[in-house]
Amino acid sequence: MAGTPVQVTGTVLTTRRVDAYHALTVVAPGIAERYRPGHFVSVAVGGAYTSMVTRRALSIHDVKADYGGTVELVFTASGPGTSWLAERRARDTLDLVGPLGRPFPLPRDPAHCVLVGSEYGSAVLFPLADALLARGCRVDFVLGGAGAERVFGAMRARRIAETTTLTTEDGSLGLRGKVTDALPSVIADTRADAVYACAPMETLRAVTAVGMEFDIPVQVAVEESMACGIGVCMTCVLPVIGDDGVTRMVRACAEGPVFRGERVRFEDVGTIPFDALGAPGGGARHVS
Amino acid sequence: MSVDMRTFLAHVELANPITTAAGCAASGRELAQFFDLHRLGALTTRSITMAPRAGRPTPRMAETPSGLLNAVGLQGPGIDAFLERELPWLAQRGIKTIVSIGGGTVAEYSELARRLADAPGVTALEVNLSCPNMEDRGRVFAREGSAAAEVIASVRSIMRYDVPVVAKLAPDVADIVSVARACVDAGADALSMINNPLGMAIDTEALRPSLAAVTGGLSGPAILPLAVRCVWQVHAALPGVPLIGIGGVMSGRDAFQLVLAGACVVGVGTALFHDPYACLRIERELEDLLRARGFQRLADAVGLAHRPPGSAPRHLLVDSEESTP
Ligand SMILES: Cc1cc2nc3c(=O)[nH]c(=O)nc-3n(C[C@H](O)[C@H](O)[C@H](O)COP(=O)(O)OP(=O)(O)OC[C@H]3O[C@@H](n4cnc5c(N)ncnc54)[C@H](O)[C@@H]3O)c2cc1C
Ligand SMILES: Cc1cc2nc3c(=O)[nH]c(=O)nc-3n(C[C@H](O)[C@H](O)[C@H](O)COP(=O)(O)O)c2cc1C
Ligand code: FES
Numbered sequence: 001m002a003g004t005p006v007q008v009t010g011t012v013l014t015t016r017r018v019d020a021y022h023a024l025t026v027v028a029p030g031i032a033e034r035y036r037p038g039h040f041v042s043v044a045v046g047g048a049y050t051s052m053v054t055r056r057a058l059s060i061h062d063v064k065a066d067y068g069g070t071v072e073l074v075f076t077a078s079g080p081g082t083s084w085l086a087e088r089r090a091r092d093t094l095d096l097v098g099p100l101g102r103p104f105p106l107p108r109d110p111a112h113c114v115l116v117g118s119e120y121g122s123a124v125l126f127p128l129a130d131a132l133l134a135r136g137c138r139v140d141f142v143l144g145g146a147g148a149e150r151v152f153g154a155m156r157a158r159r160i161a162e163t164t165t166l167t168t169e170d171g172s173l174g175l176r177g178k179v180t181d182a183l184p185s186v187i188a189d190t191r192a193d194a195v196y197a198c199a200p201m202e203t204l205r206a207v208t209a210v211g212m213e214f215d216i217p218v219q220v221a222v223e224e225s226m227a228c229g230i231g232v233c234m235t236c237v238l239p240v241i242g243d244d245g246v247t248r249m250v251r252a253c254a255e256g257p258v259f260r261g262e263r264v265r266f267e268d269v270g271t272i273p274f275d276a277l278g279a280p281g282g283g284a285r286h287v288s
Numbered sequence: 289m290s291v292d293m294r295t296f297l298a299h300v301e302l303a304n305p306i307t308t309a310a311g312c313a314a315s316g317r318e319l320a321q322f323f324d325l326h327r328l329g330a331l332t333t334r335s336i337t338m339a340p341r342a343g344r345p346t347p348r349m350a351e352t353p354s355g356l357l358n359a360v361g362l363q364g365p366g367i368d369a370f371l372e373r374e375l376p377w378l379a380q381r382g383i384k385t386i387v388s389i390g391g392g393t394v395a396e397y398s399e400l401a402r403r404l405a406d407a408p409g410v411t412a413l414e415v416n417l418s419c420p421n422m423e424d425r426g427r428v429f430a431r432e433g434s435a436a437a438e439v440i441a442s443v444r445s446i447m448r449y450d451v452p453v454v455a456k457l458a459p460d461v462a463d464i465v466s467v468a469r470a471c472v473d474a475g476a477d478a479l480s481m482i483n484n485p486l487g488m489a490i491d492t493e494a495l496r497p498s499l500a501a502v503t504g505g506l507s508g509p510a511i512l513p514l515a516v517r518c519v520w521q522v523h524a525a526l527p528g529v530p531l532i533g534i535g536g537v538m539s540g541r542d543a544f545q546l547v548l549a550g551a552c553v554v555g556v557g558t559a560l561f562h563d564p565y566a567c568l569r570i571e572r573e574l575e576d577l578l579r580a581r582g583f584q585r586l587a588d589a590v591g592l593a594h595r596p597p598g599s600a601p602r603h604l605l606v607d608s609e610e611s612t613p
Contacts (some may be wrong), residue, residue: 051354053508220613227349228561231318234360235349278340
């Protein structure tokens with residue numbers, strides 16, 4: 001059953017540093033075989049008697065069939081949970097739930113696709129690139145970060161993509177600036193049919209704007225604070241316009257994390273737009 | 289030897305004492321991806337409101353030491369969509385369902401009860417009293433015995449008598465026993481406690497409150513002692529009233545504490561976010577603990593910690609009498 005999530009206790013196979021990031025390869029058979037590009041997992045952190053009650057959502061960077069199925073996670077040690085994960089060593093066990101979320105939709109026919117990633121957001125784009133290449137698509141990368149060591153996956157991108165454009169805000173690698181500064185010319189040069197992006201919300205908003213300028217679809221993978229990752233707690237919502245034109249507060253974990261860029265109301269993320277279904281002004285009363 | 293885990297919520301029999309806590313299992317479908325919902329004693333829905341509600345802005349969650357703050361604001365599709373899509377899904381599968389309702393006025397609660405009175409598949413109705421009372425300057429119903437009683441009396445008069453009405457209480461009150469008594473006097477068949485106490489966290493990077501709504505409800509292990517205390521006090525005062533104990537239950541041992549304090553049903557909320565299988569694990573662990581202590585029936589453990597110091601537990605007395613030659 002592709003997509004149906006499972007909980008597995010996986011054994012850490014390898015740990016590595018990749019530039020500024022930590023990479024963990026974990027044996028997780030049930031998850032690896034159900035995985036599609038764009039899925040994420042949630043990881044329990046802190047051990048059996050931890051005071052950390054929520055799991056951490058991490059994109060799946062890679063799955064391999066070795067050892068019965070492994071998943072690779074790439075992350076920054078940003079707070080107590082990810083710092084604990086960064087201390088894991090080979091043979092430690094990790095409790096994972098996955099695969100979670102909706103994966104990237106793939107084009108039916110071979111298309112020219114530009115993949116845009118910023119910092120660790122790039123990690124989720126590589127299995128996507130493999131899936132697109134397998135369908136005969138052309139793949140071009142635009143990868144960025146604050147500095148050279150924060151641009152994830154440049155070497156691999158160069159190996160598999162037609163072209164790879166790198167940007168850094170401090171100019172230490174590639175073009176100085178943001179991924180969105182380089183994107184228009186990449187779309188124009190490659191005559192792209194579609195854009196896929198994973199980056200902070202502000203960048204996704206700018207990428208979507210560029211896509212709309214060129215009148216090509218943009219698929220974005222968003223990041224919202226998640227307490228459950230499986231769709232039961234309603235903490236991870238953002239305003240998204242549905243097929244019927246109605247804005248709803250939808251769950252990033254269950255309806256996403258991948259959305260059509262033009263459907264996401266980026267400027268209203270973090271608010272309840274007045275015209276959203278059930279918004280306080282929209283007829284429903286605001287209680288509790 | 290297996291322990292008889294059956295329990296009664298008022299006159300309704302549940303196969304085991306574990307239910308999901310309102311708002312922590314949506315309407316069941318998501319958890320059904322992981323396990324068969326029939327294995328729950330009951331499923332409690334999120335609080336259903338009259339109109340669709342978009343809830344609060346994000347961020348809606350912040351992790352705190354052994355806890356979680358949330359400010360979701362009862363996001364949901366409203367009663368029409370619930371009756372059309374969510375309740376039938378549960379009813380067709382024969383899943384014991386405790387429907388939770390929330391409103392801003394007594395009339396709103398009554399209307400919700402009216403809409404649910406004839407709906408098939410409602411095992412019990414839980415009245416979430418932790419909503420601000422629109423007619424009383426936003427004062428929370430659960431903080432005012434008389435306001436809570438008014439809601440319960442009205443809902444009780446509308447619901448069929450074979451559907452127990454459960455009043456869900458908040459711990460943020462000076463005297464939970466008096467609110468509990470007011471609800472029982474107004475016709476509540478059972479009580480559920482506790483809802484989230486109010487808390488707050490400040491983001492030391494942004495130098496701002498962590499939640500968009502500033503304050504939020506605290507849940508998770510941090511509130512277990514608060515829940516045990518509330519269940520204890522109410523069971524001591526109203527020993528005949530069935531209690532659903534909720535708050536910070538992560539393990540069978542936590543559930544056992546609430547049972548010993550007087551709960552005959554135990555709700556599991558935040559633990560589901562950490563472990564989608566939490567209810568099954570907790571039920572198994574609770575059964576193991578009971579068995580290891582010589583209990584044949586869960587019912588014998590309910591409120592047992594209230595017996596005077598030095599007296600032996602009754603279930604063990606019976607055992608030793610039987611074994612006397
Ligand atoms: C779908 C998805 C995929 C992600 N993939 C990756 C990835 O591949 N690599 C990576 O480094 N990070 C990724 N993140 C972000 C990652 O989840 C957070 O950095 C991490 O949870 C922070 O945990 P912490 O304990 O270090 O920080 P804390 O701030 O202590 O976390 C406290 C709580 O807030 C939540 N939280 C905090 N920051 C975020 C955030 N940015 N997004 C979601 N929840 C957050 C945590 O999960 C936890 O529940 C992803 C987030 C999502 C939603
Ligand atoms: C995200 C979230 C949403 C909740 N929504 C509701 C709700 O809709 N109605 C309600 O009565 N209680 C709601 N609660 C409270 C829980 O039902 C429960 O009483 C409380 O969280 C304590 O239990 P726990 O520590 O096991 O989570 C919610 C709690 C959380 C964490
Ligand atoms: S994280 Fe709980 S619903 Fe999305």
